[in-house]
Amino acid sequence: MKKSKLMWLLGMILIFGIFLVACGKEESTDTSGETKNTENTDGTEETTSNKLDDEQILNLVERAEIPSMDSVLADDAVSFNALNNVAEGLFRLNEENVAIPAMAESEPEVSEDGLTYTFKLRDAKWSDGTPVTAKDFVFAWQRAVDPDTGSTYGPYMMSGTIKNATEISTGSMDKAELGIEAKDDKTLIVTLERPVPYFASLMAFGTFYPQKEEYVTAQGTNYATNSESLLSNGPFILTNWDGNGLSWTMEKNPEYWDAETVKLDTINIDVVKEAATSVNLYNNGEKDRVVLTGEYAMQYADNEEVEQVLKPTVYYLKFNQERNGNKTPLSNVKLRKALAMSFNKQDMVDVVLANGSIPADFLVPTAFAYDENKKDFREVNGDMLPFNAEEAAKLWEEGMKEEGLTELKLDYISGDTDLAKNMDAYLQAQMETNLKGLKLNLKNVPFNVKLDLDAAQDYDIQSTGWAPDFQDPVTFVDLFQSESSQNNMSYNNEKFDALLDQAKGELALDPAARWQVLAEAEKMIVEEDAAIANMYQTGSMSLQKPYVHGIIAHPFTGDYSYKWAYISGK
Template sequence: MKLKKWMILLVVGLLLGILAACSGDDAEETSGEKEPSSEGKEEAAADGEKVLSFINPETIPSMDSSLATDESSFIYLAATTEGLYRLDENAKPVEGIAKKHEVSDDGLTWTFHLREDAKWQNGDPVTAHDFVYAWQRAVNPDTGSEYGPYMMNGVIKNATSISSGEKSVDELGAKAEDDYTLVVELENPTPYFESLTTFGTFFPLNQKFVEEQGDKYATSSDALLANGPYKMADWESTSSSWTLEKNEDYWDADAVKMSQLKFEVVKDPQTAVDLYESGVVDRVDLTSDLVDQYATNEDYVISPDTFVYFMKYNQTTNEALANKNIRNAMNRAFDKQALVDQILNNGSIVANGLIPADFTPMPESGEDFREVSGDLSTYNVEEAQELWKKGLEELGTDSVELELLTDDDETTKTMVQYLANQLSTNLEGLTINLKQVPKEQRLDLDDNMDYELQVSRWGPDFLDPFTFMNLWTTESGNNKMGYSNAKYDELVGDTATKLATDNPARYENFLEAEKILFEDAAIAPLYQASLAQLVSPKVKGVHVNPFGATYEYKWADVGTE
């Protein structure tokens, strides 16, 4: 499917969702099914205010734009913070804090002209200095940001040297020419840089406020400062509920129709559906066992997604996982078609590669990248068992025991039980022990490489294969599994340097690199997500992006049911 058709799908308005769930200190309350109260909703409606209520499947891991790494965090950062640009309903960048920009002939210097009517929640003006500070903070190794180096290294001048401690942060290629002119120097021409500026890591920060808050910054709504469509209320880092309130100080406040958007963490799928049917919430995700029951409901929608789920192999913690034959055997030992058809039952499709289907077309032919690259990791029990036998012989053993780290939401629990059963059934001598934890804990364990196997996922941050391929380079902050292949590094690295202005050549490199990734069995692709939901017909103007923050709430509205 070509990009134009994908954009049409977005305009049609299928709402994407979030699959993985986690809980904080309030998890016991929510898993015990504390119901969101409809009382406040009714009062707001009586006052003529517009209110929508949604379920979030997890607490928000971080509201610090330098430290956020997950889908939920970026959704609420995008709702409360404005970057240089914001994605519209067609996933095209439109005016944010920047009114316009110019690019030098060599593609290396971008000059952004900022609006002078943008304010922070405390009344301070939003200036070019706020962007410079935020970007420097994101690549400063003392910050410990994962996304800062991932998004900026090799893109913004000197970011790589700064994040590795070789240069000081004030040498970053981002300067405030004056309060309302931001000049950015790039390491290499980056045609998609405009779309990068819509992403949370590139959002501005009010330096005085951040430094005054110190360690408390972004741990509660009182320790946050909004400059976007909404401001966060009633939130702490462990909160199981929170509210987005319209930010009257937002420069484009007239475009924001909603008074409040309320969110509650509910982990039990049946409880969530009960809340929807009683009118307490306006959107709910359906697990596979509920799909058949509600598939004929007039509010039922299936939403395609560009998130790809996969199993990571940590090659540093277990001798067996350092063995290529063992990894290749496991990649082929589970039936993915049965997984999506019977276990997930929500429109998800089999993933036999890394780059999702219907995400990006080839530059010249317009063919979908996934179609051209083909199936690189498929289910084949006979091949799996032959490779497994070779691997065991090389290890000098007849059995392997592994621990599989996963999130603890209900859908993931069902899915990984199936996955573990398939692997242990089809590969004699393999034992899989499940370790299911809240998402925030899984992210910490991943960051510390404290796992053996892990079910993870990735959604694109910008519209280019690089957003997926750069994950597995040796120095990537997202690698976290000890994988390294010099040829892979070279191919991916060249797409951002010497081939930066030759898109056809870049895509050929991506094709070759993806093949290497699965020849090495670095990861095991599982599926490309879709989501079955019930969405109230009164929910209007909530659109989704094929990259970046999943939900865009700026233009949300309440329509006639």
């Protein structure tokens, strides 16, 4: 995309930085770069009651298979996208991306010290007609933090937040001691370790969804492995999913407490990884919405059905400092800094992506988090480690000498989509040209395989990304604490850990001081230690049929909701 279009896009970002509204439309982007267009549908039920088409069927494309429909085990964007539409927690993000009561019937009662939350549950049912109770939340949360379960997000999201979660996740305390209690079927009491300013948005996240103990126990290891072994308490029910396939369906859930709001009857989703195939399906009328990248973004840039957006999702390279129990050459900070500065981010977003993404010489995205004076967090540190081929070459030479190397071969893992392959080819050309003796061994693998390789730390460089879990800088920065389940690259800095502990603890109720500490931590991870190499903040272009309305995009939790979507004028 041309720079003029990038500047136009930046000018359209909302002041709160959560999502973009252009001519009443919104979009969302997951960590693969795929987007979901939306339309602000305030008052939809009143204004569209006479305009709805008889056939309420939406046909979409997804970029990868669903790795897991177990909300406790899910740890990727594709899974959370699906879960957001078939499940629901105490809170849900609404059409304005404000966290509002969902399974909770109202705002909770909060103790004076900000540590105890008492929720009253509404009358809601599972898809089998049985009631959703407070015990369902207790069971799910305890299961998520239990080390025997193997959840990555449970310990990550709850440790240091929910009382005793840290001790439970490390096996030093029983899960029954978690700070959550079902006083009765309709009363849930949650006790925190510390005050959490963003707690309401946290309660909309998938890891905190309920699960029915009797059902999960009866299913055993088969639970949530296919659509026949899954219960729903959200707007839709997942159908026609075998656990591995390239297609699935969502059907309206008649037991959902707010079913009258849901207009769509059926959503058909197919996994399509080739951009050309997606565009052909759209042009043939088989799909109602597809993402555009590279040459297709350029080709359709002026099409009247194109939507554009900038999202608070950042892509970066992870540098693995330890592999198979041994230190890697990437434990050398000079080599990491050289790699981080060796590729031209502006050319990357203009030519390779061409979809409204912007260069990211930072970790916490622009137009995402603001202080009490409405100052963007990005203004504190500005840009860090920008492209500088000359400086990169100098640091690379110094680092190679320190390691006693003249040539360095590194395994680089990434996804298997067309976009990922184009991006990787660009990075390989840039890095190998600017860094003498570097050879990248590109491995484009399916999403599930990449997750497994990450968990096993079986890589040297990994292309990945992160979408926020709630609206606060810490959702990005604390990914790299030494004990974080998302680290998986052996980055360990005691000073960095201490800064994050301060932000989460003693400074939790001191916004200004906390802001500065988080900025210092960001500067350390990106610039001083170069533990990662930031690439771009996600933008997207997509084609959406004009008869599709009301898909709501979210900056965190699932990337989009279909609860308010409808077909009109097809």
